Each structure stands twice: as C-alpha cells, then as structure tokens.
Amino acid sequence: MIIQGPHATTRSISGELLNHLQQLAHAAGRTLELCPCGGLRDFVARVRAVKPQSTEFMLLDPGELTQEVQGHPEAGLGDALDELDTPYIEVHDDTVATLETRDGSHSAPLATIIINGDLGTSYQIALGIALRQLSEDGVAAAA
Template identity: 30%
Template sequence: MSIVVITGPRHDASSLTPPIADDAMWKLWERAQAAGVDLLWRPCQDFVELTGHLDRSPVDHADLVLLDVDAAEVPESDVAPLRHALASLDVPYIEIHDGSDQSDASTLVPGHPSLVSVVVPGNAMAGYDMALSIGLRYLGAHVRMAA
C-alpha cells in the first residue's frame, strides 16, 4: 500500500521551510513504514506540475493521496486542467490546509469530493500528521497510537 503526498506551490513558503519539512516528513514516513505503507512526497513548484502528478494513473500506484493545495491560489488558466485531473483521480484523497481561509480543491469538482479536509491553522505539519492518521485508518493499516 502507498500514500502519495502532493503539495502545491505556496505564496507563503515560510510555513514549510525545508529543514523543518524534511525532518517532519521523515517522521511521517517512519510512521507510515511502521504501518506497512509507503509514503511518497511530491512537492510541486507550479500548478502544471501538480496537475501532472494527479494525472498519473494511478498516481504513483497510490491507494490514497494527501493533497495540500489552496484552490483560491490556482490561476484561472490552470483551473480546467486541475478540475479534469481531480475528476479523473481514481483513488480517494484527503485535503490538508494550514489556514482556515484556504479553499478546498474539491470545490472545483463537486462530483468528486475529498474524503475529508484537515485544517490546522498555522501548523501545516500537525495537519499532515492528522491526515496521515486518517489515511492509515482508512486504508485499514495497523497503527500503534502513542499515549
């Protein structure tokens, strides 16, 4: 089993500075591995790249996608391709946001909503951690919960 994390371009890149993101993603990867699930991270520099990752069928052979993108930031020229990619996505996805003012990408495709949208204002990594927990439970993986 595998989960692919696709992160969209950010106007505020400071919320995921590379050393913090790498360390936190490593911890998430270890949790997923302990549950018998591969975790792949696909950071995207632009929405064309993001759409390209979603268009892969199936997405890197994933059973689930964790998607970190603010639909309000998608340029008009990229909305239609992103809408098509989400509508064609053949695996479920969970959205992650670190701001309550961010828009779900699933609003672009009402007929193909996300399983859940995780919003942890100001703490992207806590959102990733929560989304991974939900994803592992959804996939039926055995996860040891910390006390």
C-alpha cells in the same frame, strides 16, 4: 503519496516532519512519497499521473496555489480530481486555502484537514485518517 504545491519557506514541509510521517507510514506497513510541485501545471499533471495500482491514498496540499486554482478552472484540476480513482484528503494550514471550485463541480475529498497555522499537525491528522482507512479496507478485502 503527498502532492504538495509551493509554500513559503516558513510553511513548507520540513525534512524532520517528512521523516516522521514516513516513519508513521512504515510502522503501518506503507510507504510515503513526497511529490513537490512548483506551479499549477505541475500540480495538475501530478494528480493526473496518480494510478491506483501504485498509489493507494493521496494527501493533496495545494499550498499557495488555491487562488490560482479558483481563478483558472481551465487548468484542469477539477477534471483531474473527477477522474481520480485514488481516495484523497486535502491538507491545509489556512481556512482560506480549500480547493472548492466556484461551482463545486469536482469530486469531494474523503476529508479536508485544516489546522490554522500548523501544517505539520494537519499532515499528521490526515496521514492518520489515511492509514486507518487503508487498514479498514485491507480488513474488508481479507474478509
């Protein structure tokens, strides 16, 4: 699952990129769902709604919400991440966009992928890591 915060139109995930990512996931025997969010409250609610029974891995892209997340810890994203039982990777296209809170209190992502100015490549790398991780977990579970 991709949970994506709002982006400027020029930086948003395109239909072509989403289709490509879904094809990569499908080739690995997985499905990929995009959950766009219009604001911080929606973003936090989506993270809280993730259940490990239906979502094996999450790509978390806060988009333009980073400053709002940092300025409003009471919104609950840190708590939502701490309660999350699903592994996640942060995806960004700008080095100033990471979700580190001021006190560093929330659980850390498996990885943080930042390709300055190239969100598409960030997503492709993050999805590759997620699919590899899921494949390794599947092998370990079968053993």
